Amino acid sequence: MRKINLGQSMLELLMAVAIVGIVLIALVSLSTKSIGNTTFSSNKSRATRLTQEASEWIRNERDTNWSNFVVRANLGVDNLYCLPGLTGWPGVGACDSTQKIVGTEFIREVTLRGLDEQGGDGVIDTVSVGVVTYWLDGVGRHEARTTTLLTNWKNN
Numbered sequence: 001m002r003k004i005n006l007g008q009s010m011l012e013l014l015m016a017v018a019i020v021g022i023v024l025i026a027l028v029s030l031s032t033k034s035i036g037n038t039t040f041s042s043n044k045s046r047a048t049r050l051t052q053e054a055s056e057w058i059r060n061e062r063d064t065n066w067s068n069f070v071v072r073a074n075l076g077v078d079n080l081y082c083l084p085g086l087t088g089w090p091g092v093g094a095c096d097s098t099q100k101i102v103g104t105e106f107i108r109e110v111t112l113r114g115l116d117e118q119g120g121d122g123v124i125d126t127v128s129v130g131v132v133t134y135w136l137d138g139v140g141r142h143e144a145r146t147t148t149l150l151t152n153w154k155n156n
Contacts, residue, residue, distance in 0.1 A: 040142070047106055047133040047144035054108055054131045055146055057086040062127070066152040071129045073114035081110045083131075101133075110134045117147075127152050 062069045072089060073079055074090065082095035095107045109132050114124035127150045134143035 042137055043105075043137075043142065044144060046104070047142070048134060050101060050104070050106055050108060051131045051133040051144045051146050054083055054086065054110060054133070055129070055148065058110065058129055058131070059150065061089075062150050062152075063154070065122050066154065070114065070127060070152075073112035073124060075114040075116060075122065075124055077113065078111045081112070083108045083110050097136075105135050106133050108136070 033091075060094055060102070079092050080094050081092060082090055082099050084090075084095070084107070085100045095109055096108075100107055107155070111130040113128040113130075115125060115126040116122055117126045119125070128147065129150055130147045132143050132145045134141055136142075
């Protein structure tokens with residue numbers, strides 16, 4: 001007849017529980033990181049799409065009426081606009097935390113700077129346009145950004 005050592009069985013059980021616990025903690029940690037990466041990737045894609053959408057809207061504003069468009073850009077000075085919607089130009093100024101794009105957690109800002117690239121005569125013939133769409137989360141601020149130069153191509 002075999003004698004069972006109760007102390008040894010208890011130690012084996014304790015070691016097995018510890019190993020299972022460590023494996024479960026690693027799996028939960030990996031899953032949490034994976035969900036965080038998926039969320040970040042999704043937000044980055046949405047922010048990029050919203051940035052491109054604003055860039056296209058601004059191109060349309062330029063094409064509709066260059067004179068009205070160019071007054072929003074001062075020569076050599078950055079003009080910052082909060083652009084939560086694409087229905088018209090707001091007043092000059094940065095967004096506050098409540099001016100999010102409707103139905104999202106994103107904030108979109110546009111910077112316009114007039115440039116005199118052709119004649120040196122002080123007349124704006126090119127506008128530098130920077131669009132930034134950003135969001136805040138527990139890690140910090142993340143953004144999608146684009147910069148382009150627009151000219152009055154209809155009159156050139």
